[in-house]
Each structure stands twice: as C-alpha cells, then as structure tokens.
C-alpha cells in the first residue's frame with residue numbers, strides 16, 4: 001500500500017524535539033477519530049499546534065498516521081513518538097471525521113485494514129488494535145469516547161476477522177518473474193527479500209539495514225538464533241558474520257558465516273526460498 005508523505009499532505013517536517021522511536025519498539029495500535037468535520041491533516045495539525053490554549057499545544061500533530069479519503073497519510077510516522085502522556089508505545093492511527101453513529105467509508109476501513117497488516121509485517125509483531133476508549137476505564141481522568149461508538153464497535157467486533165492471525169512470514173504481493181538462482185546477492189534478490197520482509201524496497205543493503213534487522217528478528221523468532229538486532233551482518237564479501245551463519249543454518253547450507261564471492265551457496269538457497277514467495 002502507498003502511504004502519503006507528510007510533504008505531500010502539506011505538513012512541515014517533524015521537529016527534532018519529538019522523541020525517536022524504532023520500528024521494533026511498537027507494541028500495538030490505538031484507533032482514534034478526529035471527532036469533527038474533516039478537511040485536511042494540515043488543518044488538524046494547525047489546530048493542535050496553534051489553535052489550542054498554550055498549555056495544551058503540541059509541537060506537532062500528535063498522531064502517527066491518519067486515514068481519510070481512502071488513503072493513509074504519514075503524520076509523526078514510524079520513527080517518532082506520538083503525543084500523549086499515556087500509551088505511546090502504540091502506533092496512534094486517527095480517522096478523519098466523527099464516527100459515533102456512522103462508520104467511516106468502506107475505502108477508509110479498507111485502508112486501515114491494509115495499514116494494520118503492513119504495520120504487522122514491518123514490525124514483525126502481532127500488533128493488537130484497540131479503540132482509544134479501551135485504553136482507560138470509565139471514570140479515569142483520561143477516559144474518552146474516542147473513536148465514537150460505531151467505529152469503536154467495528155474495531156472490536158469486525159476488525160479481528162479482517163486482520164486475522166499474522167502469518168509467520170508474509171506472502172508478498174504477486175510479482176511476475178522468478179529470481180535467477182545465480183548465488184549473487186544483487187539488487188533484484190535484495191529487492192524481493194525486502195518486499196517479502198515488508199521493508200522499503202530499494203534493492204540495497206545499507207549499514208545498518210532495515211532488511212537485515214527484519215531478518216535478524218525473524219531468525220531470532222523462528223530459529224532462536226539469539227542475534228543482536230543491529231541491522232548488520234549480511235554482506236557478500238567473503239568475511240564471517242554471525243547473522244550470515246544463522247542464515248546458513250536456517251537455509252540448510254554450510255555454516256561458515258561467509259557469503260562467498262562471486263557465487264555463494266547460501267545466496268542460491270535464499271533465491272530458491274524467495275522464489276517460493278516466502279522467507
């Protein structure tokens with residue numbers, strides 16, 4: 001799914017005063033509504049940053065992502081702590097509009113479902129979705145009716161069937177063509193691996209790399225590899241790395257920790273595996 005960028009939504013950059021959050025630290029998703037007529041994320045941002053009494057003003061729109069017009073827009077996004085003095089290990093997703101009596105449009109609900117599945121793939125976690133009102137009991141000082149009776153009911157009753165259980169590794173979107181099993185860790189192989197792991201698909205392994213982090217988390221989870229999730233350790237340079245050794249064990253090739261050049265047996269095994277549509 002495509003997420004509309006802050007820039008495209010007319011929002012300024014996130015100020016450096018907003019705390020950083022890593023992808024692996026998210027613990028769930030909380031659903032909100034804006035609670036009034038919706039025009040744009042920029043107008044909500046302006047109201048939260050300039051239109052409130054001084055003591056309540058935020059440095060930036062407080063939510064992580066917004067859903068409106070059938071699209072998801074990045075607000076504070078994956079990398080920044082959302083606002084609030086409670087519960088900010090959860091990705092805060094807000095629907096534009098008021099949903100006490102009516103549901104959001106089918107397009108908005110579909111966009112939200114797609115977002116939840118994407119967030120689960122990206123974080124590698126079975127992120128539970130709760131309506132904002134479920135965070136605090138009635139009578140608590142933060143108790144709220146958000147995201148409205150009708151939308152809260154949908155999140156509790158309908159959503160679980162739509163998002164189901166998280167598969168151990170996600171199925172990628174259908175892509176024509178198979179990778180050549182040539183043992184070379186090139187762009188096409190990296191891109192397909194990124195697509196399957198749900199990380200950005202630029203065809204490059206950076207240092208550190210989100211793809212390598214996702215692979216480390218997966219190997220820790222399914223193969224008890226005990227790796228540090230630091231995003232380094234997969235390079236086709238003939239040197240030995242712990243993560244490569246764990247990958248070799250996972251894929252059933254010789255465990256020397258090295259990806260040989262120019263042709264590597266573990267890369268061949270990886271390419272065969274990726275050609276089945278899974279990792």
Ligand SMILES: [Zn+2]
Nearest residue numbers: 032033132146
């Ligand atoms: Zn709320």
